[in-house]
Amino acid sequence: MVSNPLTRNIDLSRPPFDLAAYEAVDGYRGLREIARGLEPSDVLDKVKDSGLKGRGGAGFPTGLKWSFVPMGDDAPKQKYFVVNADEMEPGTFKDRLLMEGDPHLLIDGMIIASYAIQANTAYIFLRGEYTESERILRKALAEARERGYLGNNILDTGFDLEIILHTSAGRYICGEETALLNALEGKRANPRAKPPFPQVSGLWGKPTIVNNVETVCNLPGIMAWGIDWYRSLTKGNDHGTKLFGVSGKVRSPGCWELPLGTPIRELMEVYAGGMRDGLELKGFLPGGGSTDFMLPEHLDLNLDYDDIAGAGSRLATGTMIVLDSQTCPVGMIGNLMTFFSHESCGYCTPCRDGLPWVDEIFRAFEAGKGSHRDLAILEEHVDYLGPGKTFCALAPGATAPLGSGLRYFREDFERHISEQRCPYKQ
Amino acid sequence: MNTGENQLIASTTVAADYLRETEIAEIEHERTLYPDARAVGLEALKIVQKHRGWVSDESLRAVAEYLRLPIAELEGVATFFNLIYRRPVGRNVILYCNSVSCWIMGCEQVKDKIAGELGIDFGETTTDGNFTLIPVPCLGDCDRAPVMMVGPDQHRNLDRADLGAIFAQYRKGAE
Numbered sequence: 001m002v003s004n005p006l007t008r009n010i011d012l013s014r015p016p017f018d019l020a021a022y023e024a025v026d027g028y029r030g031l032r033e034i035a036r037g038l039e040p041s042d043v044l045d046k047v048k049d050s051g052l053k054g055r056g057g058a059g060f061p062t063g064l065k066w067s068f069v070p071m072g073d074d075a076p077k078q079k080y081f082v083v084n085a086d087e088m089e090p091g092t093f094k095d096r097l098l099m100e101g102d103p104h105l106l107i108d109g110m111i112i113a114s115y116a117i118q119a120n121t122a123y124i125f126l127r128g129e130y131t132e133s134e135r136i137l138r139k140a141l142a143e144a145r146e147r148g149y150l151g152n153n154i155l156d157t158g159f160d161l162e163i164i165l166h167t168s169a170g171r172y173i174c175g176e177e178t179a180l181l182n183a184l185e186g187k188r189a190n191p192r193a194k195p196p197f198p199q200v201s202g203l204w205g206k207p208t209i210v211n212n213v214e215t216v217c218n219l220p221g222i223m224a225w226g227i228d229w230y231r232s233l234t235k236g237n238d239h240g241t242k243l244f245g246v247s248g249k250v251r252s253p254g255c256w257e258l259p260l261g262t263p264i265r266e267l268m269e270v271y272a273g274g275m276r277d278g279l280e281l282k283g284f285l286p287g288g289g290s291t292d293f294m295l296p297e298h299l300d301l302n303l304d305y306d307d308i309a310g311a312g313s314r315l316a317t318g319t320m321i322v323l324d325s326q327t328c329p330v331g332m333i334g335n336l337m338t339f340f341s342h343e344s345c346g347y348c349t350p351c352r353d354g355l356p357w358v359d360e361i362f363r364a365f366e367a368g369k370g371s372h373r374d375l376a377i378l379e380e381h382v383d384y385l386g387p388g389k390t391f392c393a394l395a396p397g398a399t400a401p402l403g404s405g406l407r408y409f410r411e412d413f414e415r416h417i418s419e420q421r422c423p424y425k426q
Numbered sequence: 427m428n429t430g431e432n433q434l435i436a437s438t439t440v441a442a443d444y445l446r447e448t449e450i451a452e453i454e455h456e457r458t459l460y461p462d463a464r465a466v467g468l469e470a471l472k473i474v475q476k477h478r479g480w481v482s483d484e485s486l487r488a489v490a491e492y493l494r495l496p497i498a499e500l501e502g503v504a505t506f507f508n509l510i511y512r513r514p515v516g517r518n519v520i521l522y523c524n525s526v527s528c529w530i531m532g533c534e535q536v537k538d539k540i541a542g543e544l545g546i547d548f549g550e551t552t553t554d555g556n557f558t559l560i561p562v563p564c565l566g567d568c569d570r571a572p573v574m575m576v577g578p579d580q581h582r583n584l585d586r587a588d589l590g591a592i593f594a595q596y597r598k599g600a601e
Contacts (some may be wrong), residue, residue, distance in 0.1 A: 095566070129566075
């Protein structure tokens, strides 16, 4: 049986599979099931039963998200399905691999999802910088259209679907799903108040589902090989496989598809090859820049949503950023604070004014001018910018590495103060 | 007589004169992909930028008038998104990743080399008009950090790359 449904067709040393090659290996089987009479509710049930959780960061159950979309005769005729392909979380490089490695897998998944919620228009919201993904996706979309898998009355099902590839004009905040919808509508990408949730009132006020690229790429396998197969993939409590990446000063940085529940140590030491010579692991962010630091003592935990949450962090995007023993943790967190400060959309005060203040304090630490008063202000901001205090999740995301960093690397902050310089600089 | 309507028609004509035929054709294509003019506005700015390199006040006004969008609103959008350039840029924009994985892998040192090689800092354009250097969030290639884009192309593992050779490919007149 297939054990790597997301990457089984990916070989970056050759061009990705075209439509015919993709179909020859069980591609677009979900669409053929639909043509044989599978109802939207059947698709929804399958996705619910699969236990698939969103792979974009939040880890919300996909089937449950879809189930909030109004269905039936009284539901709005116009609905939208949107793929969040705005990969910009610092340290995250997994959706690019899927789009450039197997574009038809994404289109296949989009057709399944759009059918399930009965959306006739779907957008791929792609980062403007992903020019290679754009080129590859445009070609694959043209093939799918040519083959009659997109357009009107697809395979005589009575179902119509157009997929529009939208390239974004930038800004990290567009990854937040309601900000993404505003950007797609041509507005400034400020997040929206929830409720109403996009599932009920999203793009242009219509019911809309926004799913991450990797989430959508899970759907063709679920449709082709079923729930029992999907649930058998895992080694842990959550179902399926996931892309896991490691960057930083390890021997072989990279991105691999592994069963959920794989031990972190296996990812770090077997796949990424362990630390480079002369370096030790000091800590790591398990799922991109918005996650709490974890420590070497956590290596024997599993890559599982609950396990990582138990250590006070989040699996999130599954792409780890490794902090080695010769890289300054204060500098690393400072880099993240500059990023978050720069990427604040400016809508709510704690984020707009708090993050630049935090960033300024890190610049002072870097210049050897940090003080204990500054440390206290940073501690306060972990609270002031935390969950529930801001309009969206951007600033709380910043407090994850900040708060955990202050806790775990306190001694490094103290040394910056006592030595009035960065102790990692020669 | 409705003077307001006449003025609007008059200004649309001005916009139509300003915008080139290819730009208008591309903007009209975008109209078929989105249900309203506002969504097309951002796309139209990208189209104008593709043809002219950047979005000048005149371009912005022409797009706003052509699509009948409030100028201030379009301006607000144009200044929000970092890939819309409201000042002239060089023939090749260098989007330089300075996010966390690239930082760990030494992007600051590589950036100093680039600044030395080209004689520009972030936000600046070389005197020969070939390059503009701009920082950009994580380019999603973290296992091959540090990385940057030059125009549409991604360049990886910059700590061991021949920067001079990379930039030479893009200099005006270079094949």
